[in-house]
Amino acid sequence: MARAHRAKRRPMSEINVVPYIDVMLVLLVIFMVTAPLLYQGVDVDLPQADAEPLSQDEQDPIIVTVNRDGDLMVSIGTDPDEPVSADEVTDLVSRVMRNNPGTPVLVRGDEQVRYGLVLDTMAMLQRAGVPQVGLMTRPPSDDG
Template identity: 85%
Template sequence: MRRAYRAKRKPMSEINVVPYIDVMLVLLVIFMVTAPLLYQGVDVDLPRIEAEPLPPEEDDPVIVTVNRDGELLVSIGTDPDEPVGASEVVDLVSRVMRNSPDTPVLVRGDEQVPYGRVLDTMSMLQQAGVPQVGLMTRPPSDD
């Protein structure tokens, strides 16, 4: 009587996880390398030619001013009186955008204010639903 030789097999419940760990480590390295290359920004349509004054609009523009101290002032057709908080800026501008979506929105930042503060303001305006934000400057001849 001859006995058939049977190979000893591992049960199917044991899965070799080493290849999965290798794949996960490779993906981790890829994400660690590419993450610093990604950046966030605020979309701004800047002209590629010398800027000319904007034509007069029917609606008065909303002007958000960032003063030398980094405080925000909102002007909706009038001169701003008192600084307002970030949540108030988003609230005021979003109400204007709901009522009149074509209202131009401009940011006027003091030249001493850090660039990041102006970008934060533009990001707040984007949250308020503003499709385009203009930056106010003065002509080089004004001193």
């Protein structure tokens, strides 16, 4: 005598899409907030020095960055702003130097990092087969 209760079937035109719109709006806000964070570079305060700028007719240099925490980043590879180990830097640079020995290599060290760490990085690059390693600086400010 008891009948099984059957749920009423709604026609396809009555699907409630409000929850989907809410999810899409939340995802849109998340992407809008995180997208600018993905394109920021490594923050390095270069020391000031009176130096000649490199000529623009040379090929693009390999830039090895030492940030204030002592992390190493290299401008070649998958993500130039991702810290890598010293072994990975040595491997990447030595491969480039074997294929293109004239590639300039520069060290971009934060002015707050220990001087010895920059020297260790330069020595590591020379062991990787780099004949000359340059240092990046920023021009001195005019306010003296």
